[in-house]
Amino acid sequence: MITIHPIPAFNDNYIWHLRQGDEHWVVDPGDANPVFDALGDNRLSGILLTHHHPDHTGGVEALMNAYQCPVYGPATIAQVTHPLVDGDHPTLIGCHWDVLAVPGHTLDHIALVLHAGEELHLFCGDTLFAAGCGRLFEGSPEQMFDSLSRLARLPADTRVYCAHEYTEANLKFARAAEPGNSAIASRLVSVKQVRAENRPTLPSTIGLECATNPFLRTQSPTIRALACERGAPADASPVEIFTVLRRWKDTF
Structure with missing residues (x-):
């Protein structure tokens, strides 16, 4: 049975520690000491890596x-010994994995x-973050929207471990x-209590994200109306709504 625990790093990073029997793996270790x-x-x-930052x-x-x-991850990272690309299905820690290309935050990002x-x-x-998404450092809004949509199509009970x-x-x-x-209101109350106790708010689930994450809810009439007030055209596509939301979040 696999156990998954967060290892806090820096101010707000989580390095995910996976254990099954005597095997120990980590995801995205930005700092070795913790x-x-x-x-x-x-x-x-x-080691598993999602992108090069x-x-x-x-x-x-x-x-x-x-x-x-x-080290498994994108080939763009010099230390990677086993490059992963979209559609790969490695067997690691005795389990099956799927590799999904999700460009947007960076061009080499995988999930x-x-x-x-x-x-x-x-x-x-x-x-994908709990109730949010990453900034667009390298990719386009279209790429990020497609990547988030791909993740949103996973089963609702999929547990979400962001970084x-x-x-x-x-x-x-x-x-x-x-x-x-x-x-959203209910989740915020719960999260404030969790953080007051200095506990992690993760993992989330895909179902919870689809209910509370505005970047996955571009068809919401309320979100569309507010995006239009901020410059989106009246007949805006979901990508155009997403673009306005992401720009708004960048300065929120």
Whole structure:
């Protein structure tokens, strides 16, 4: 049975630690030191990466040097020993995985779907956040919208493991973008309590995101109306609504 735990890093990053038996893997280790602390006397079996940003890859070299472990991820990252591309289905930690290309935040971004028995676990880096999405550093709005739509089509009970603790701030934007959405209001109350206790708000689920994440709700009449007030045309496509939302969030 696989267990998945967050390892906090920097101010708000999560490095995800996966364990099954004697195997230990981490996803997006931006810093090696908290991984060393979490492992204790255990050995690291492998590393999974979603994209090339330093806060996701900065600890890779030290971990590789310490454990001589393989690194799976986009070929754009120098330390990757096993490149992954869209449509790959590796078997790791005794489980089947799906690799999904999700450009937008970066052009090389991938998401990783772990099949653990009947459960699906999505490691989405900085593409999909709880109640939000990543900034567009390299890709286009069209790419990011398509990537988010691809993730939104996963089963509703898929657990979502993103790489930052942004949930409370994202929900405050979601409330502004879709006032009157009771699911957003309820989630914000719950998240504030969780954060007051210094607990992580993750994982989320795809179903919860589809109900409360404005970037997955571009067909909402309320969101469309507010986007039009901010410059979207009256007959705006979902991508055009998304573009206005993302620009609004960038300065919120």
